Amino acid sequence: MPVVIVDGQEIEIGADERLNCIEAARRAGKEIPHYCWHPGLSVVASCRMCLIETGQRDAATGKVSMVPKLVPGCQTPVKDGTVIVTESDLVKESRARVEEALLIDHPIDCPICDKAGECLLQDYHFEHGQAERRADLHAFTSRRRDVGPTVTLFVDRCIMCTRCVRFTREVSGEAELMVTSRGAKEEIDVFPGFPLDNKLAGNVVDLCPVGALGDKDFLYQQRVWFLKREANVCGGCAAGCSIHTEHNQDTVYRIKPRENMHVNKWWICDEGRYGWHHLHDPARLLEAGRRELTTSRHATPEFKAVEWSDVVTRLRDDLKAAGRLAVAVSPMLTVEEAWMLCAVARSIDPQAYLAVGHVPSTAADETFPGGFTIRGEKCPNRLGVAGVIALFDAAVHTWTDLVAHVREGHADAAWITAGYPTDPTSTPWIDAETAAAFAELKCLVVQDLFDSPLAKHATWRLPAAGFAERAGTWVNVAHRAQSFDKAIRAPAGVWPEGRLFWNMLGRRGLYDAVAVRHQIAESSATFAALAGEMPATGVDLRLQQLAST
Amino acid sequence: MKPSDPGINWLEEKPLGLAERLYLPLFLQGLTTTARHMVSPKLTVNYPETRPTVGNPLIYRGVHRLNRDEEGRVKCVACFLCATACPAHCIDIVATESPWPDREKYPESFQIDELRCIFCGMCEEACPVDAIELTSLLDLTGKSREEMIFDKEKLLSVYDMTKDSEPMKSAELGGTL
Known part of the structure; x- marks a missing residue:
């Protein structure tokens, strides 16, 4: 195994690993400061912040010969016997000079800069810069222009x-951005008439190590040090990108990508990045309602609010009285919620018809040159829900099957879980014609984020939780299961699905997604990989299944 | 810090001398203080008929004010540093893009809950543009809780009221701008 010596400490690296000095030093617990280098991008070695001393140890004699100049760590690959020095006076001096040069041209308007608090220029200047500025330049306002x-x-x-x-x-x-001018007058700009307008554009804001690129959606909304972050999974499409939901006092302020080499690497798409606004939409359903028996079925729905503790018992009684039950298990639900819903349905009607709920989809998957793919299937957990239904039933029915089943009159009651983020301004997930199939049922339960044509026929209209308010596991299109906890609490008056199902199963205490996950893992080979502690990057369900066969 | 810490300088109590043991000299010393206060000028005042005098109004920590710049606009840049420094969490700011070309950000709303405030002066200390200052106004009264939540207009009016008697901090007075 090749050995690299970082500040006198010997570390072993893999025989076929291609690391640069920054990565090798990180293995030894030494952080080499850098601005321009990013693991997901090509190397340019232009910022000069990662300059270090390197050398080579002769394998035979053990004699170390150093390179006389400082070299950029990002551009220097390591091999057996490479010596890296990250803390010498020469290196420290160089870092202080780079910081000084960068700050000569910087407005230092940290108090009004949105990046303050997570800015590499601030962090590195504090750690590596010098206390005093030798150039007495006055701070000026930062010029601002829209690039997209x-x-x-x-x-x-x-x-x-x-x-x-x-x-x-x-x-x-798309290559919208470019560098104009030369030397000290260099600037980032877009080509005239070609604004930065692609589906991954938001990532440049995350990449920016300083406050130069700002996200208009988040601009001036909140200082970053007030935000708390929760490791979540994006519910926008079947890719299931790892994200950080950043929130304060139960309000989401922004979504940031979370590094996961198995799924999204370092990126997320703009659809996911800005796809949280529906959580705080004033049109969201906020109370559980049951249609009063006195009103006619086809009049404008008039729902009377019901206490959640009553919902638990009355919903069961209503469905039991109606008879044959059909259940749509929404692909927006987590594996745990889907499993509990199936268990509840089967406890009400042992022959209950279980089907995967409506799977919203757009045309096709869209893959970008860097390998990032936006999936056409716009729900996060179709595979997980199908896997759960397979535990209860031999055949996994689809939403179309369920609609046909209801149309043919095989069901007296239906429980449709939805939770699709289609706010009232966009096209509802179900059209009036499909919804009419459910009009003649004795009892229809609709659990959704927003009002829809289906709710017009509902006996029970229950609010659903948004993606950041759920806890559980989602299985993405590549069979990778990722578990997460809720980032924010659901709005007052809303019980997330998991909590309702947990109580309907008669279980005590608070809904505990981890306990349910362990129970599912114990009882099935499909989900055996969900046992124990889940890694932050998730597990591949297929690998585990292959191993068990 | 442990008792064995080398940073602690332990002192031994001195043994009592003859004067201490006799008790009378110390008794007389105490009585002298009492007698001195009996003849010295009174410090208590009949508030509110008589107003107490504030020593140095520039360092007194009373009601807040929001300063204006030369053009009469609010000086605050909505950086939230006062809200961050505030130990009582009594400052609530909503920031937005400023309508002026020379400024990037300004407070759309700026509220201080004077009932919650502990008048520690941390906000004044944290402010990078000397926009928030504590005045020497000490009689802060109101008839309702809502009235005691000072909004931007009210804080600016405090400035208009006190700007002549208490000038904004200049560089000589330790200001930054």
């Missing part, structure tokens, strides 16, 4: 690391 519909550029805050330029060229592939 979602991104704005504060020109003078930029340190010209060109991460954003390389991202649009290598990952999103």
Whole structure:
């Protein structure tokens, strides 16, 4: 095994690993500061912040010969016997000089900069910079210009690391951003008439190590140090990107990608990034309601609010009285919620018809040059729900099957879980014609985020939880299961599905997704991989299944 | 810090001398203090008929004010540093893009809950543009809780009221701008 010596500490690296000095030093617990280098982008070695001393140890004699100059750590690959020195006076001096040069041109408007608090320029200056400025330049306002519909550029805050330029060229592939002028007058800009407008544009804001690129959606909304982050999974499509939901006092402020090499690497799409606004939409359903028997079925729905503790018992009684039950298990539900829903349905009607709920989808998957794929299937857990239904039934029915089943009159009651983020301004997930199939049922339960044509026929209208309010496991299109906890509490008056099902099963205490997950893992081979502690990056269900056969 | 810490300088109590043991000299010393206060000028005042005098109004910590710049606009840049520094969490700011070309960000709303405030002056200390200051107004009264939540207009009016008697901090007075 090749051995690398980092500040006198010997570390072993894999025989066929291709690491640069920054990555090798990180293995030894040494952080080499860097701006322009990013593991997902090509190397340019332009910021000069990662300059270090390197050398080579002779394998035979053990004699170390050092390179006379400082070299950029990001551009220098390590091999057996490479010596890296990250803490010498020469290196420290160089870092302080780089910091000083960067700050000469920087407005230092940290108090009004949205990046303050998570800015590498701040962090590195605190750690590696010098206390005093030798150039007495006055701070000036940062010039600002829009580079796209979602991104704005504060020109003078930029340190010209060109991460954003390389991202649009290598990952999103549209190459909207460029560097104009030369030397001290270098600036990031877009080509006239070609704004930064692609489906991955928001990532340039995350990539920016300073406050130059700002997200218009988040601009001035909140200071970053007030935000708390929860490791979540995006519910926007079947890709199931790992995300951080950043929130404060039960309000989501932004979504950031979470590194997961198995799923989304370092990126997320703009659809997912801005796809949280429905959580705080004033049109959301906020109370459980049951249609009063006195009103006619086809009049405008008039729901009377019901206490959740009563819902638990009355819902069961209503469904039991109605007779044959059909259940749509929404692909927005987590595996745990789906499993509990199936168990509840079967306890009400042992022959209950279980089907995967409506799977919203757009045309096709969209793959970008950097390998990132936005899935056409716009729900996070179709495979997980299908897997759960397979535990209860031999055949896994689809939503179309369920609609036909109801149309043919094989069901007296239906329980439709939905929870699709289609707010009232967009097209509802179900059209009036399909919804009419459910009109003649004795009892129809609709559990949804927003009102829909289906709710017009409902006996029970229950609110659903949004993606950040759920706890559980989602299985993405590549069979990778990722568990997460809720980021924020559901709005007052809303019981997330998991809590309702948990109580309907007669279980005591608070809904505990982890306990349910362990129970599912114990009882089935499909989900055996969900046992125990789940890694943050998730587990591949197929690998475990292959191993068990 | 443990008792064995080398940073602690332990002192031994001195043994009592003859004067201490006799008790009378110390008794007389105490009585002298009492007698001195009997003849010295009174410090208590009949508030509110008589107003107490504030020593140095520039360092007194009374009601807050929001300063204006030369053009009469609110000086605050909505950086939230006062709200961050506030130990009582009594400052609530909503920031937005400023309507002026020379400024990027300004407070759309700025509220201080004076009932919650502990008048520690941390907000004044944290402010990078000397926009929030504590005045020497000490009689803060109101008839309802809502009235005691000072909004931006009210805080600016405090500035208009006190700007002549208490000038904004200049560089000589330790200000930053």
